[in-house]
Amino acid sequence: MTNRPSSYDDFPLPVDPSLAGGSAAGGLPPQPPEPPAPTRPRKKRRRVIRWVVLGVVVALIASGGYVFYNYQRFVGGVTRVDAIEESTTEDFDGTAQNILLVGDDHRPDGATDADLAKLGTEADGGGVNTDSLMVLHLPADGSSATIVSIPRDSYVDVPGYGKNKINSAFSLGGGNDDPVGGARLLIQTVQNLTGLTIDHYVRVSLLGFYNIADALGPIDVCLINPVNDPYSTLNLPAGVSTLNAQQALAFVRQRHGLTNGDLDRTVRQQYFLTVEARKMLSAGTLLNPFKLGNVLDAVSSSIETDSSLNFIDLATQMRGLSADNITSATIPILGTPTIRVNGSDLSIVEVDTASMPAFIDGLVGGPTAYESAVASAPGEVTVTVLNGGAADGAAAAATETLVSLGFVGGTPGSTTPTATTTVQYPAGQEAQAKAVAGVLAGAAVVESADVAGVTVVLGGDGIAPAAVVEAPVAEVPVEEEAGTTYAAGACIN
CATH class of the missing domain: 3.40.630.190 (LCP protein)
Known part of the structure; x- marks a missing residue:
């Protein structure tokens, strides 16, 4: 490391040629030096500032160069x-x-x-x-x-x-x-x-x-x-x-x-x-x-x-x-x-492929069009119920319940087994899906390109349309957030 002078007095000061012993050609005889003007504190301050600025610049260049070097080494x-x-x-x-x-x-x-x-x-x-x-x-x-x-x-x-x-x-x-x-x-x-x-x-x-x-x-x-x-x-x-x-x-x-x-x-x-x-x-x-x-x-x-x-x-x-x-x-x-x-x-x-859309939506966020939709009146919604894990006859029974609530019932049927009851809908039918979800508390709601209209898939979780309701509610109940966050110090099996 280069040593710096112990004080700024160690730096030589500029000397006026007219004061440097003897006279310059054609000049006046040597005169006693006059007291220096009180400007040195300002010079000292400027020198300190220059040292600080230089240090900052060097630090920035060094850190920037280090980051650049590390990145190039990493990518290479x-x-x-x-x-x-x-x-x-x-x-x-x-x-x-x-x-x-x-x-x-x-x-x-x-x-x-x-x-x-x-x-x-x-x-x-x-x-x-x-x-x-x-x-x-x-x-x-x-x-x-x-x-x-x-x-x-x-x-x-x-x-x-x-x-x-x-x-x-x-x-x-x-x-x-x-x-x-x-x-x-x-x-x-x-x-x-x-x-x-x-x-x-x-x-x-x-x-x-x-x-x-x-x-x-x-x-x-x-x-x-x-x-x-x-x-x-x-x-x-x-x-x-x-x-x-x-x-x-x-x-x-x-x-x-x-x-x-x-x-x-x-x-x-x-x-x-x-x-x-x-x-x-x-x-x-x-x-x-x-x-x-x-x-x-x-x-x-x-x-x-x-x-x-x-x-x-x-x-x-x-x-x-x-x-x-x-x-x-x-x-x-x-x-x-x-x-x-x-x-x-x-x-x-x-x-459980039938539950996959709802699972993914729960992790990455549901469709905003559904969130902002206003539920349709039941009479404006045709809904098809498929049995994907419920008891035999559950799809037909659920269809009857939905019709009694004012919905238009489709033909019930069966589909791939699933653990989770879902309300599936094609893009553009968010309002209709929200109306059906209002009478299926706890069901997941997902947009799907595989259905032509609102479709309820009954899973093994036992969720079914409520037999008696005053009116379909506008919002789907808030579900627990999917997934696990491991806090510092958490223990597992």
Whole structure:
């Protein structure tokens, strides 16, 4: 560091040539110097100001250069694939965004035996089944986030391949041999299942997860019950434990010994992401240049994204996000049955597709046209009732009740089983739907392109139209917010 003079008197002052000993040619004889004018305090103040301004400029340049350097280093390490169809790609321009987060067991190029030993795996090529699937929803203002998990065994329609577990879609589309085809088929499958448009795509391997966890440092988790699982090698007591990277990986991989198996593992992953986000957004990471650089290096070298994902725009949209504003939820399911496929038993997760629209609307916000609509008079509404899980004859009985309340009844029928009673309506019939919802307290209300008019789907929740009402109410009862927010220090199974 350069030493500064101890006082500004150590700086030489300008000297008038006429006072510098003897006379200048043709000048006057030397004269005694006059007392200096009282201007030095002003010069001292100007010098102090110049030092302060210089320091601020240097600090700004240094910090700006550091940020620029880190960003360039980060972007340079990310692998890009053309995963998103250009026609569906949107910029982070103040609109809501959906990012598909994918985790699988593929072995990244260059992974060493030492790397694989950290994971408890071998150099066997790994697998490309996407055992971790989440959609990260960011609203337009970026002040909150919702993580929607899709269990890996969800039995769904994979375009071109019929019914399959959703974790096979990436492999069916090409997998490691064709990561673009694999990503696109997986994205199409998720979009068809959830009704959400996927705007961006992020994929990470097991080794990538380990490296990110290692860079972030020890993570505290809290368990309600102790675990000792030889399959994942996780052995933890009840209460708070501090995990290293290897334990963190085992924590999110464990499913044996958990009450709900893979469904509980999904909860583990949601919980862990919230804990990681809280640590990533903490001052201990953001204000530590060395640690932040290590974390950025670990993330960039571990992820694969679509070609159009702009990290600066993403960071700008998420600037107001905190870990306390992250909500987690799992898609609605009907159960985990074992079915017979090609002569063999197959354990699956049966998705409640009928409840999916209401579930998604509950997470990302309902249609504004419905919220502002004024309920129609019952006589102006034709409503069809379908049985999706209620007792036999329930659709006909509900139709009779609705007719007695003044509605025009359609032909009752049956449909795909569902756990949740819903009022479905096509765009433009918000007022009619609101009238029907007024006599079905607790039913979900969703816009659907699959119905031509207002349709009530009776689920297994027992909700049915009230037999005696004074008049249809104008507003749907407020439902509890879907999803779970994990507060700091929360404990899970």
